[in-house]
Amino acid sequence: MAGPEDPATGRRDDHLNVTTTLPIDAHVHLDMHPTHPSAVTAALTGTQAHIAHLSLEAADWTVVADNVLVLVRIDHEEPYWAQDAAKHLTAEGITAEITPRLQEAMDEEWTWANYPMPWCTRSEIREVSNEAQKIHDDIRHGQLLIHAHAHDGHTTVAVGTYLGRNGKSVYLHGEDHLRQVADTFDSPAQALLAFEKVHAADMRPGPAPLTDTERAAAEARTPLALTAAKPEPARPEPETVAAYLADAGNHDALLDTFLTAHGEWEKWRTWSDETTHAIHESQTLRIERIHEAHPRETAWTVAAYETPVSDRMWHLTATGTAPAPILQALLNHLADGDGWDTALGSPVDEKTVTAATRPLADAGWKHTVDGRWLRWTNASQDAGVQFDAFAAQQPNSPLTTWTIWAGPTIDQPTWTIHASPYTPAPMIADLAEELAHGTGTRQFSPSVQRQPPRLTATAPAIATTVARPQASRSR
Numbered sequence: 001m002a003g004p005e006d007p008a009t010g011r012r013d014d015h016l017n018v019t020t021t022l023p024i025d026a027h028v029h030l031d032m033h034p035t036h037p038s039a040v041t042a043a044l045t046g047t048q049a050h051i052a053h054l055s056l057e058a059a060d061w062t063v064v065a066d067n068v069l070v071l072v073r074i075d076h077e078e079p080y081w082a083q084d085a086a087k088h089l090t091a092e093g094i095t096a097e098i099t100p101r102l103q104e105a106m107d108e109e110w111t112w113a114n115y116p117m118p119w120c121t122r123s124e125i126r127e128v129s130n131e132a133q134k135i136h137d138d139i140r141h142g143q144l145l146i147h148a149h150a151h152d153g154h155t156t157v158a159v160g161t162y163l164g165r166n167g168k169s170v171y172l173h174g175e176d177h178l179r180q181v182a183d184t185f186d187s188p189a190q191a192l193l194a195f196e197k198v199h200a201a202d203m204r205p206g207p208a209p210l211t212d213t214e215r216a217a218a219e220a221r222t223p224l225a226l227t228a229a230k231p232e233p234a235r236p237e238p239e240t241v242a243a244y245l246a247d248a249g250n251h252d253a254l255l256d257t258f259l260t261a262h263g264e265w266e267k268w269r270t271w272s273d274e275t276t277h278a279i280h281e282s283q284t285l286r287i288e289r290i291h292e293a294h295p296r297e298t299a300w301t302v303a304a305y306e307t308p309v310s311d312r313m314w315h316l317t318a319t320g321t322a323p324a325p326i327l328q329a330l331l332n333h334l335a336d337g338d339g340w341d342t343a344l345g346s347p348v349d350e351k352t353v354t355a356a357t358r359p360l361a362d363a364g365w366k367h368t369v370d371g372r373w374l375r376w377t378n379a380s381q382d383a384g385v386q387f388d389a390f391a392a393q394q395p396n397s398p399l400t401t402w403t404i405w406a407g408p409t410i411d412q413p414t415w416t417i418h419a420s421p422y423t424p425a426p427m428i429a430d431l432a433e434e435l436a437h438g439t440g441t442r443q444f445s446p447s448v449q450r451q452p453p454r455l456t457a458t459a460p461a462i463a464t465t466v467a468r469p470q471a472s473r474s475r
Helices: 049-058 078-091 100-107 122-140 188-199 212-220 251-261 324-334 350-362 425-437
Strands: 027-032 040-045 062-065 068-071 095-098 144-151 156-162 169-173 180-185 224-227 239-242 265-269 275-280 285-290 298-305 312-319 366-370 373-377 383-388 402-406 415-419 439-442 454-457
Touching (some): 027 049, 027 078, 049 068, 068 078, 078 095, 122 180, 144 188, 169 188, 324 425, 324 439, 350 373, 350 425
Antiparallel strands (some): 062 068, 156 169, 169 180, 224 454, 265 275, 275 285, 366 373, 383 402
């Protein structure tokens, strides 16, 4: 558009109409939530941080501290939508910084295990869960009033009405990211009559109790505190020790590295973020990793099957305190072609036991026999392998055939690995080799590296009952 005309010269000064777009002084630092496994936080700085603040609130981010917002969803798709928010912020002229660990989560490709709509593509699954998210948010913000709920034998169903002049009544089916509008009605009375006709025996007033996923999301929306890390002494150099004395390290990182290096394995996420499954392309070998298991309880389970639909041939479990070198030896064996294979019903005889424990014999470990138990222990008596000859002949018994351990005694171990009768001898031999000759590192003096200020949760416990939604949304 031309500028105004100069009355003296009759010329138009076009530069008078030029608009200069100045950058917005707002910076958004996106990171993973400190306690919730998939939620994302946004820390805002800059003299115009309020512009980014309004933009994120409009996208249903929740304020949890001064200039800090959080994105929490019931479909665990926060990294995807955080990346979408970052693109919109950048387009508005706002600087958006993404931490490496959040970027890794954004780039991760994962699939729901046993998803009930297997014909859906990944994008279609995201669309379904986003519609479920909208229903969840409408209930949470008081825009959808739930009149009653019931359990139909498979999942939760409910009936409710959208508030407003032209609000419709809806019949809801499913929970969390699978909840859908299954039917609509012209009035609450019509909806309640239809709902009662089908679910009269199990019908309960008001909304259903929070699911575990909804409860975790509610906890993640509670206030966060900005905690500055205190200076700590320099971290001492880790000491090289025998493999069975090494630190457990990061078990999740071990599994992620294994899956990245071996494309024949596929990672599956369960309905809960507490567990991850890794399945071999043959569908006959599976790994289950429980992320928050108690240190003395099973954190890893490896199971082999003759066919994808047969019973287990053998299985092996490890506690959450198992040293990283020992677990690495196990994963290396699983990656070695069909080295984990065994024939169903293979006898556990003297030859098998000898082959499995040869590394211990070669290392001079003490061999003793105590009734049905054969034991091999090191010179310091703080690590060993036990074979139960009775359990080996009882394939359907819950008794453990092999026990690999380290600690004060076998009855009070620091960590253990248990294996069933038909666990392949080469696998036990590889673990025994690492036990007898492997090394690892151990950090005897725990310390915290210097870090920038971080967010920590200061949330109160979430009530076990659900409050009746209000008619208006409040912040």
